[in-house]
Amino acid sequence: MAYSLSLGLLYLGLLCGNGLVSARSELFTPDPSRGPHFTGCRSREQETFRCWWSAGIFQNLTEPGALRVFYQTKNALLSEWQECPDYTHTVKNECYFNKTFTHIWTSYCIQLRSVRENITYDETCFTVENIVHPDPPIGLNWTLLNVSRSGLHFDILVRWAPPPSADVQMGWMSLVYQVQYRVRNASHWEMLDLESGTQQSIYGLHTDKEYEVRVRCKMSAFDNFGEFSDSILVHVAQIPSKESTFPTMLVLIFGVIGLVILLVLLIFSQQQRLMVIFLPPIPAPKIKGIDPELLKNGKLDQLNSLLSSQDMYKPDFYHEDPWVEFIQLDLDDPPEKNESSDTQHRLGLSRSGSSHVLNFKSDDDSGRASCYDPEIPNPEDLASLLPGHSGRGDNHPLVSRSISSIPDLGVQQTSEVEETPIQTQPAVPSWVNMDFYAQVSDFTPAGGVVLSPGQLNSSPEKKKEEENEKKIQFQLVSDGAYTSENTARQLSTEVPPSPGPEQGYQTFPTQAVEGNLWNGEYLVSTSDSQIPYLLPEAPPAPILPPVSDYTVVQEVDAQHSLLLNPPSLQPAICPHSPNKHLPAMPTMPMGYLTPDLLGNLTP
Amino acid sequence: MNRVKVLQAWLWCVSLWPCWLSHAVPLDCKDETGSLIQCTSISQEKLLDRVIQHAELIYRVSEESCTLFEQMFVPYPLHALRNQGGTMCHTKPFPIPGSKSEIQQISDKWLLHSVLMLVQSWMEPLIYLQTTLNRYDDAPDTLLNKTKWVSDKLLSLEQGVVVLIRKMLDEGILTPSIFEHTLTPYDEPSPEIPESVLRDYNLLICFKKDAHKMETFLKLLKCRQSNKLSCLSY
Numbered sequence: 001m002a003y004s005l006s007l008g009l010l011y012l013g014l015l016c017g018n019g020l021v022s023a024r025s026e027l028f029t030p031d032p033s034r035g036p037h038f039t040g041c042r043s044r045e046q047e048t049f050r051c052w053w054s055a056g057i058f059q060n061l062t063e064p065g066a067l068r069v070f071y072q073t074k075n076a077l078l079s080e081w082q083e084c085p086d087y088t089h090t091v092k093n094e095c096y097f098n099k100t101f102t103h104i105w106t107s108y109c110i111q112l113r114s115v116r117e118n119i120t121y122d123e124t125c126f127t128v129e130n131i132v133h134p135d136p137p138i139g140l141n142w143t144l145l146n147v148s149r150s151g152l153h154f155d156i157l158v159r160w161a162p163p164p165s166a167d168v169q170m171g172w173m174s175l176v177y178q179v180q181y182r183v184r185n186a187s188h189w190e191m192l193d194l195e196s197g198t199q200q201s202i203y204g205l206h207t208d209k210e211y212e213v214r215v216r217c218k219m220s221a222f223d224n225f226g227e228f229s230d231s232i233l234v235h236v237a238q239i240p241s242k243e244s245t246f247p248t249m250l251v252l253i254f255g256v257i258g259l260v261i262l263l264v265l266l267i268f269s270q271q272q273r274l275m276v277i278f279l280p281p282i283p284a285p286k287i288k289g290i291d292p293e294l295l296k297n298g299k300l301d302q303l304n305s306l307l308s309s310q311d312m313y314k315p316d317f318y319h320e321d322p323w324v325e326f327i328q329l330d331l332d333d334p335p336e337k338n339e340s341s342d343t344q345h346r347l348g349l350s351r352s353g354s355s356h357v358l359n360f361k362s363d364d365d366s367g368r369a370s371c372y373d374p375e376i377p378n379p380e381d382l383a384s385l386l387p388g389h390s391g392r393g394d395n396h397p398l399v400s401r402s403i404s405s406i407p408d409l410g411v412q413q414t415s416e417v418e419e420t421p422i423q424t425q426p427a428v429p430s431w432v433n434m435d436f437y438a439q440v441s442d443f444t445p446a447g448g449v450v451l452s453p454g455q456l457n458s459s460p461e462k463k464k465e466e467e468n469e470k471k472i473q474f475q476l477v478s479d480g481a482y483t484s485e486n487t488a489r490q491l492s493t494e495v496p497p498s499p500g501p502e503q504g505y506q507t508f509p510t511q512a513v514e515g516n517l518w519n520g521e522y523l524v525s526t527s528d529s530q531i532p533y534l535l536p537e538a539p540p541a542p543i544l545p546p547v548s549d550y551t552v553v554q555e556v557d558a559q560h561s562l563l564l565n566p567p568s569l570q571p572a573i574c575p576h577s578p579n580k581h582l583p584a585m586p587t588m589p590m591g592y593l594t595p596d597l598l599g600n601l602t603p
Numbered sequence: 604m605n606r607v608k609v610l611q612a613w614l615w616c617v618s619l620w621p622c623w624l625s626h627a628v629p630l631d632c633k634d635e636t637g638s639l640i641q642c643t644s645i646s647q648e649k650l651l652d653r654v655i656q657h658a659e660l661i662y663r664v665s666e667e668s669c670t671l672f673e674q675m676f677v678p679y680p681l682h683a684l685r686n687q688g689g690t691m692c693h694t695k696p697f698p699i700p701g702s703k704s705e706i707q708q709i710s711d712k713w714l715l716h717s718v719l720m721l722v723q724s725w726m727e728p729l730i731y732l733q734t735t736l737n738r739y740d741d742a743p744d745t746l747l748n749k750t751k752w753v754s755d756k757l758l759s760l761e762q763g764v765v766v767l768i769r770k771m772l773d774e775g776i777l778t779p780s781i782f783e784h785t786l787t788p789y790d791e792p793s794p795e796i797p798e799s800v801l802r803d804y805n806l807l808i809c810f811k812k813d814a815h816k817m818e819t820f821l822k823l824l825k826c827r828q829s830n831k832l833s834c835l836s837y
Contacts, residue, residue, distance in 0.1 A: 047703050074687075103701030105812055107687045129815070130686045170834050171822020172703060174659070221666035221815070 031056065036067050036112050036121040043132045044226075045165040046173055046219070048102050050088070051095045053112050053122070061114060068115050069095045074107040074125070081111065104128045134175055134217045134226035135163035137198075142213060142234050145201060154207055154236045159199045160215050160229065175217045178225070184210040184233070196220065207238040447561045647770050651828060654763040655821045658718075661756050662814040668749045669807040675743060676800045685808055692809035693728070699816060706819070707834070711827065714820045715768050721813050722761045728806060729754040735803055753810075760817075 031037065035056045043049035051069060055061045069084040084095035095110075109125040139161035147154040158179055166173045179200050180189040192200060205211055212231040218224055267274060441452035673682060699717060700706050709717075733750050736742050768774055826834035 099702060099704055102703075104703070105699070105816060106701045126686045127812075167703075169830075170707075170826045171819060174818070174822070221663055221811070 033057065036061060036114070038110065038112060038122050038124050041110070041124070041126060041131050043102070043128055044135055045163075045167065046102075046104060046129060046132045047099050047167075049097050049128055049131060051084075051097075051110055052091075053093050053095075055093075064092075066114060066116070067093075067121070068113050069110055070113055071097075071108055071110045073103060074109065084110075102128055129219065129222065131224065132173070132219050132222065133224045134173065134219065135165045136227045136229040137162055137177060137215050137217055138164065138229065140213065140215055140229050140232050142232060144236060147207070147236065147239070151238055152207055154205055155201060155203045156205065156234055157199060157201045158213055158215070161198060162217065163226070166217075174220045176220045177215055177217045179213065179215045180228075181205075181211050181213040181234075184212050205234065205236070207236050210235045647767075648828065650763065650767060650770070651821070651825055654760065654767060655818070655825055657756060657760045657763060658814070658818040658821050661753055661760065662811070662818045664749050664753050664756075665807070665811040665814045668746055668753070669804075669811050671743060671746045671749070672804060672807055675741070675746070676739070677804050681801075681804075684804065687808075691805060692812065693724070706823065709820075711824060712772050714824050715764060715772065718817050718820050719761065719764045719768065721817050722757055722764060725810060725813060726754065726757055726761075728810070729757065732803065732806055735799060738799075 031054070033056075035058055037054060037056060039052045039054050041049055041051040053067060053069065055067065061067055064087075069087075070081040071084065072079050072081050084097075085101050086096040086098065088094040088096050105127065107125055107127045109123060111120050112122040113120050137160040140158065141160075142156045142158045145155040145157050160177070162168045162175055166175060168175055174196075176194045176196050177198070177200075178194055179192045179202070181192075181202055182189045192202070202213070211234040213234055214228045214231045216225050216228045218226060439452045440449045442450035444450060669685070673685065677684075700709065729750060733747065733754065736747055736750060823834060
């Protein structure tokens with residue numbers, strides 16, 4: 001029994017295998033290369049079905065009636081072949097099975113026969129539910145579900161109704177639907193999953209794009225889809241929402257606020273600069289003709305010229321009396337200077353003396369200001385100490401000392417300074433032989449002091465005495481580290497105020513002398529081309545009537561030169577005596593008198 | 604004495620009253636833990652809906668099983684057998700009308716009984732199918748699971764239909780099967796694979812067809828319950 005069953009199945013399969021495939025699909029295109037064959041069978045609602053055939057290449061069989069269809073239901077294993085119950089008159093080659101002849105759950109086999117020739121051209125078997133192609137759904141419409149926030153996307157809900165031919169309500173056909181959509185006139189349809197209900201939502205559609213939507217159905221658990229419904233158009237215009245402009249406004253506002261804050265910060269950070277730009281500062285008081293920068297970086301000659309033109313700087317020349325210091329030096333170390341010239345002695349640096357007077361300050365003021373440098377400084381350094389060099393600091397008074405090589409120094413100095421303190425070069429040989437002290441013999445109208453040359457040739461004894469006298473005299477000045485007004489005046493009378501190339505006594509402004517402290521520091525101005533010694537000059541002028549050694553300073557004129565009492569007041573009181581004794585002065589010196597002076601005053 | 608008899612009869616009735624109740628409720632209701640609880644009642648419509656859902660599921664799973672089997676074991680030229688709907692289905696002796704008109708004329712009683720008969724007729728073959736499918740070397744697990752699932756669901760479907768019959772038809776069916784199965788006895792599976800393949804394939808096709816029948820009948824029944832006029836033949 002089993003064997004027969006299996007054999008029957010195999011036979012059936014082999015027999016029908018060839019023709020069954022065609023019955024399955026929606027083949028309506030007749031195959032012209034073949035003979036008469038069935039082109040397809042279809043049922044729309046599982047209640048009726050139709051079959052079509054084609055004559056194929058056998059054109060002589062095209063007339064109606066030449067080919068006939070016979071069918072057989074397989075309810076029973078053996079049943080009769082019956083002819084097609086209804087040949088459709090309107091459609092050619094169609095066999096229609098109405099309700100009474102349609103049985104589901106039963107397999108049909110149909111044959112295409114040519115009765116005349118008794119030839120079966122084609123046979124196919126099927127069950128009705130397997131050839132059901134449902135009608136398309138009807139009533140397709142859509143509703144808008146929502147639009148995205150950006151306004152670029154939207155969702156819709158598509159609804160339809162089952163085909164009226166399909167008896168879904170009774171449950172005769174249980175349909176499932178498939179929705180497809182695409183952008184209008186695009187080539188590819190988007191397919192959604194099968195839906196057993198009659199509605200479906202479509203998500204993520206773009207606004208401003210037109211879409212086509214269509215739907216088709218099939219019986220559930222079967223494979224044959226029906227025809228598509230008519231497409232509907234879906235279009236949602238893009239609404240420029242107000243909210244889209246709102247963020248841009250916010251962005252603008254915040255941007256502006258940010259910019260304002262930045263500007264304010266900028267202004268506050270660059271306040272100083274802006275103040276300078278918008279509110280220029282009032283210029284500070286300036287010295288006419290002198291650029292403060294020049295003082296810092298300027299050259300010596302420029303500064304010299306500048307300062308010389310300034311009257312107010314002239315008194316600076318007389319601030320210091322380094323010649324007194326110099327004198328002090330000499331007193332300290334007389335025996336050492338025997339061989340060297342006086343000038344050298346005066347100008348040169350003794351090792352011990354320099355300890356007292358020379359204040360060689362280095363650039364780094366490390367507190368060793370008072371320490372002396374035992375080494376002999378370079379002439380350049382010394383030269384730099386001169387007031388013409390600004391590099392040597394402002395606080396440190398400069399020393400105008402020349403070292404041994406006077407000519408060299410002189411050369412250097414002449415190159416740098418307009419007025420060299422050591423301008424004794426031309427007079428080197430002359431005053432070497434001269435006494436250190438000279439007597440003022442006369443005053444030039446210009447205010448210069450004429451020294452008596454006769455003293456030069458005085459006896460060495462007298463010289464010495466003169467020297468001693470002078471020394472004492474000047475000692476008076478140096479002792480106590482200050483000089484009185486009168487003594488200053490006296491001293492100043494003997495010193496011409498002119499800063500000429502010839503050397504002479506330099507006048508000191510009284511105020512400055514008092515203010516000076518002798519700490520071993522010296523104040524030397526640029527034009528103080530002073531060698532703190534007295535230079536006697538050869539007085540070519542006629543000897544004036546003998547002038548007393550001391551004269552009372554009457555007043556100081558505008559040019560800071562001292563006006564002395566005319567010597568005529570005391571015509572014969574003081575004969576010019578070679579001795580430098582302090583004669584009885586015709587006029588009592590006003591002011592302070594040292595006891596020595598007092599002693600001299602007594603006749 | 605009459606009074607005594609009446610009293611005795613009344614006492615008997617009272618004592619046997621729980622038994623009647625138990626008879627009236629043939630199904631035992633159990634909750635998750637397994638303890639017996641009072642059964643919750645369900646309306647007829649809901650029960651019918653659930654039965655229909657069962658039938659639909661069974662039908663869909665049967666179709667999937669058939670497709671799986673077809674893809675795995677059946678050569679392509681024989682796929683057309685499916686269209687034939689299974690030529691040698693075993694329920695042949697039981698005539699079931701095929702046309703819609705005829706089906707519409709079937710009574711409710713007949714419908715329910717037909718469904719019940721179909722369900723009961725397929726219980727044994729499904730068990731057989733499970734055993735045969737296990738013998739295949741590369742049978743997919745999904746196929747085996749589906750067949751097992753279907754056989755389980757068939758049992759519950761049977762129970763539902765029984766309740767429906769009792770409720771709708773006021774008939775009491777205590778024994779699961781009262782109809783004699785005229786099943787073709789199946790021999791031991793032959794060692795030749797192709798025959799068993801064809802046989803199993805045929806079995807699956809027939810089962811799918813019968814499941815479709817069940818679903819159709821139940822839906823028709825439902826239609827009749829809700830709206831009788833539209834479901835009747837025109």
